[in-house]
Amino acid sequence: MSSTRILVADDDPTARLLMQAALGKSGFEVAVAEDGEEALQAFAHATFDMVLLDVEMPRLDGYAVCRELRRRCGDALPILMVTGMDDTASIEAAFEAGATDFVAKPISWPLLGHRVRYVLRATRAATALRMANARNAAMLDAFPDTLLRLDAADRIVELRAAPTGVPSCCMPAVGQTLAEAYPHEVATLLAQALDEARRSRQPSTVDFPLACRTGRPCHQEARVSAIDDGEALCLLRDITERKEYETRIHHLAYFDSLTGLANRRSFLERLEREIRRALQNKWRLAVLFLDLDRFKSINDTLGHAAGDALLQQAAERLRAITRPGDIVAHDTDRMGTAEFARLGGDEFTVLLPTISRPDDALAIAERIRASICAPFAIEGQELCVTTSVGIAVFPDDGEDAATLIKHADIAMYDAKANGRNGCRYYNPALTAEAVHRVELEAGLRRALAHDELVLMYQPQVEVRDGSIATVEALVRWQTPDGRLVPPLEFIPFAEECGLIDAIGSWVLRRACHDAAQWQRRGLDLRVAVNLSPVQFRASGLLDRIREALADSDLPAERLELEITESALMADDADTHATLAALRTLGIGIALDDFGTGYSSLSCLKRLPLDKLKIDRSFVSGLPDDVDNHAIVRAIVALARHLGFRIAAEGVETAAQAELLGELEADSLQGYLFSRAVPAAELEALASRRWPPARGTQFRIDFS
Numbered sequence: 033m034s035s036t037r038i039l040v041a042d043d044d045p046t047a048r049l050l051m052q053a054a055l056g057k058s059g060f061e062v063a064v065a066e067d068g069e070e071a072l073q074a075f076a077h078a079t080f081d082m083v084l085l086d087v088e089m090p091r092l093d094g095y096a097v098c099r100e101l102r103r104r105c106g107d108a109l110p111i112l113m114v115t116g117m118d119d120t121a122s123i124e125a126a127f128e129a130g131a132t133d134f135v136a137k138p139i140s141w142p143l144l145g146h147r148v149r150y151v152l153r154a155t156r157a158a159t160a161l162r163m164a165n166a167r168n169a170a171m172l173d174a175f176p177d178t179l180l181r182l183d184a185a186d187r188i189v190e191l192r193a194a195p196t197g198v199p200s201c202c203m204p205a206v207g208q209t210l211a212e213a214y215p216h217e218v219a220t221l222l223a224q225a226l227d228e229a230r231r232s233r234q235p236s237t238v239d240f241p242l243a244c245r246t247g248r249p250c251h252q253e254a255r256v257s258a259i260d261d262g263e264a265l266c267l268l269r270d271i272t273e274r275k276e277y278e279t280r281i282h283h284l285a286y287f288d289s290l291t292g293l294a295n296r297r298s299f300l301e302r303l304e305r306e307i308r309r310a311l312q313n314k315w316r317l318a319v320l321f322l323d324l325d326r327f328k329s330i331n332d333t334l335g336h337a338a339g340d341a342l343l344q345q346a347a348e349r350l351r352a353i354t355r356p357g358d359i360v361a362h363d364t365d366r367m368g369t370a371e372f373a374r375l376g377g378d379e380f381t382v383l384l385p386t387i388s389r390p391d392d393a394l395a396i397a398e399r400i401r402a403s404i405c406a407p408f409a410i411e412g413q414e415l416c417v418t419t420s421v422g423i424a425v426f427p428d429d430g431e432d433a434a435t436l437i438k439h440a441d442i443a444m445y446d447a448k449a450n451g452r453n454g455c456r457y458y459n460p461a462l463t464a465e466a467v468h469r470v471e472l473e474a475g476l477r478r479a480l481a482h483d484e485l486v487l488m489y490q491p492q493v494e495v496r497d498g499s500i501a502t503v504e505a506l507v508r509w510q511t512p513d514g515r516l517v518p519p520l521e522f523i524p525f526a527e528e529c530g531l532i533d534a535i536g537s538w539v540l541r542r543a544c545h546d547a548a549q550w551q552r553r554g555l556d557l558r559v560a561v562n563l564s565p566v567q568f569r570a571s572g573l574l575d576r577i578r579e580a581l582a583d584s585d586l587p588a589e590r591l592e593l594e595i596t597e598s599a600l601m602a603d604d605a606d607t608h609a610t611l612a613a614l615r616t617l618g619i620g621i622a623l624d625d626f627g628t629g630y631s632s633l634s635c636l637k638r639l640p641l642d643k644l645k646i647d648r649s650f651v652s653g654l655p656d657d658v659d660n661h662a663i664v665r666a667i668v669a670l671a672r673h674l675g676f677r678i679a680a681e682g683v684e685t686a687a688q689a690e691l692l693g694e695l696e697a698d699s700l701q702g703y704l705f706s707r708a709v710p711a712a713e714l715e716a717l718a719s720r721r722w723p724p725a726r727g728t729q730f731r732i733d734f735s
């Protein structure tokens with residue numbers, strides 16, 4: 033450790049010597065000066081930790097030296113003045129000149145060392161305190177918080193306002209108590225935090241909203257800590273932005289951004305809470321599961337923006353249904369607030385936290401169903417949508433959240449399977465059906481992977497000469513156990529579960545391949561392939577068709593696509609562009625199942641179609657059903673007028689064929705001529721001629 037250097041300035045050589053000896057004995061390194069000027073010169077060449085100055089000195093007295101040294105070295109240098117015992121005037125003058133302390137003559141030599149050490153220690157402590165204060169002040173200046181110092185009565189005795197943060201209108205003032213500065217609840221909260229901090233000697237934190245006069249939301253955080261039993265510090269920080277982020281994050285985590293309804297996670301948490309309550313209180317609750325019937329096809333045909341708008345409006349209707357006071361139940365008070373959620377896609381759930389009996393749930397489900405039935409106005413079009421609702425009741429149908437939701441979902445499927453637009457309770461037998469659906473999907477995936485799909489072809493006979501110009505490709509699923517599954521048992525399901533694209537692509541490629549084979553064998557046949565609405569709207573359709581034609585080497589003119597009216601429901605630019613592009617390629621377009629949809633005449637007129645296929649439901653009653661007769665006659669007249677060819681489906685009797693011939697249909701398809709047959713049998717079939725219908729007695733000769 034380096035020694036402490038002391039400068040002794042005194043014009044009396046004896047006093048100098050004695051001081052030097054006494055201080056040297058106490059372990060200090062001592063330098064001496066004979067007068068004031070010499071003392072200042074000594075400071076110019078060396079540094080000292082302390083100075084002892086005699087008051088009376090020639091040339092420059094001790095006061096002048098003291099003042100000069102203070103100017104040069106600041107407060108950190110301890111200066112001891114040596115004064116006369118009773119000379120209070122010089123003691124006062126010494127302090128005025130900036131002296132740290134004084135030593136009175138006659139000096140007690142044994143005590144001088146102790147006195148010097150004490151002054152040195154005190155000066156160092158004062159310096160350290162000054163530096164700590166400066167550091168604290170700098171830290172507080174850099175602090176983003178507003179600082180309040182409070183006395184024992186929670187009155188603000190000091191306030192350092194942060195440059196930014198707490199808005200001025202929410203800023204307390206010095207002199208106010210917390211109760212005066214803040215609204216009652218906030219003041220109470222802060223007082224509790226202060227009590228806690230004083231008691232535990234640990235800082236404590238609270239946050240609270242404040243009504244800001246600007247009207248903007250304001251949220252503050254206060255961290256309080258006790259200084260001693262009386263005073264306390266309170267740091268205030270504006271956390272409005274953080275709170276807004278937290279709210280937004282919470283909203284994202286718990287709410288569906290499209291509809292503003294609760295999301296799956298939030299619904300599950302609430303359901304779990306309500307199950308616990310229901311268990312304690314021994315009451316029932318119900319979970320409703322619903323989706324919009326045929327939503328997927330609406331979304332695919334009208335586009336996602338329309339689909340989103342529909343979901344938003346449907347969510348709004350759900351909210352409106354169970355607004356407080358709207359619920360019709362046997363025990364309205366106990367019914368509690370219903371919770372709605374969108375689990376994803378068009379799947380919604382409703383939680384009825386307390387029901388007296390299962391009928392209450394059915395009443396709400398029916399109200400929901402009826403409300404969704406009213407037409408929606410979407411993008412300027414009126415859209416009629418229905419919903420199917422499944423109901424599961426706690427504890428009867430499940431004792432935990434996941435089971436209740438699953439069973440309500442299964443019940444909804446049952447409602448769908450039973451004609452849609454209905455409400456169903458869960459029953460255990462339905463689980464078997466749900467298992468069947470899961471197996472069906474797995475089976476279809478396997479069918480695609482293992483080439484279990486087969487195509488059959490049904491001829492369309494030309495009325496003009498009884499020849500077969502077109503055959504319709506109809507898919508079947510040959511399961512490993514040898515069963516031939518008809519398309520209506522898996523195509524609608526494939527549309528629902530998203531497998532239709534893969535199946536449709538397979539059908540297209542196989543049909544093109546078969547048709548190209550027939551062409552190579554000299555058969556003049558066109559192949560008609562069904563295109564589901566989902567496929568029609570899917571991106572990449574044209575590429576897929578071009579690829580299938582190119583790979584099989586089939587001329588585009590030999591391909592016809594059958595599109596149902598629902599696929600063309602969106603009379604928009606995309607529909608026109610797709611149809612026009614197909615026509616430009618040379619592909620024929622037939623409107624399938626005509627009469628069952630909602631095609632408006634004006635819409636039909638604008639579409640580039642080749643053919644209308646009259647649905648077999650109109651053909652089936654012919655020739656006796658007068659209504660069907662009139663409808664078919666009108667369809668034929670309309671199609672003629674628009675320049676389309678006309679095909680009739682489901683022709684089973686010669687009388688039907690004859691009448692359709694008279695009505696001037698162009699081609700006929702039905703069991704009367706042939707069921708759908710494997711590709712290999714088609715060659716034999718296609719070489720036949722059926723007697724022309726027009727003007728002749730239609731006679732079938734299958735021999």
Ligand SMILES: Nc1nc2c(ncn2[C@@H]2O[C@@H]3COP(=O)(O)O[C@H]4[C@@H](O)[C@H](n5cnc6c(=O)[nH]c(N)nc65)O[C@@H]4COP(=O)(O)O[C@H]3[C@H]2O)c(=O)[nH]1
Pocket residue numbers: 490505506507518519520523536539562563564594624625648681682683684701702703704708
């Ligand atoms: N009662 C009666 N029925 C007759 C008669 N003649 C033909 N049919 C049946 O009527 C359906 C005609 O096909 P669709 O209207 O396009 O109706 C098709 C079509 O909408 C769909 N489908 C079939 N294959 C495909 C495919 O490859 N892709 C797509 N997307 N749908 C397909 O499945 C539907 C049913 O197909 P299938 O069961 O093969 O049933 C075929 C056919 O077997 C008749 O005289 N009387």
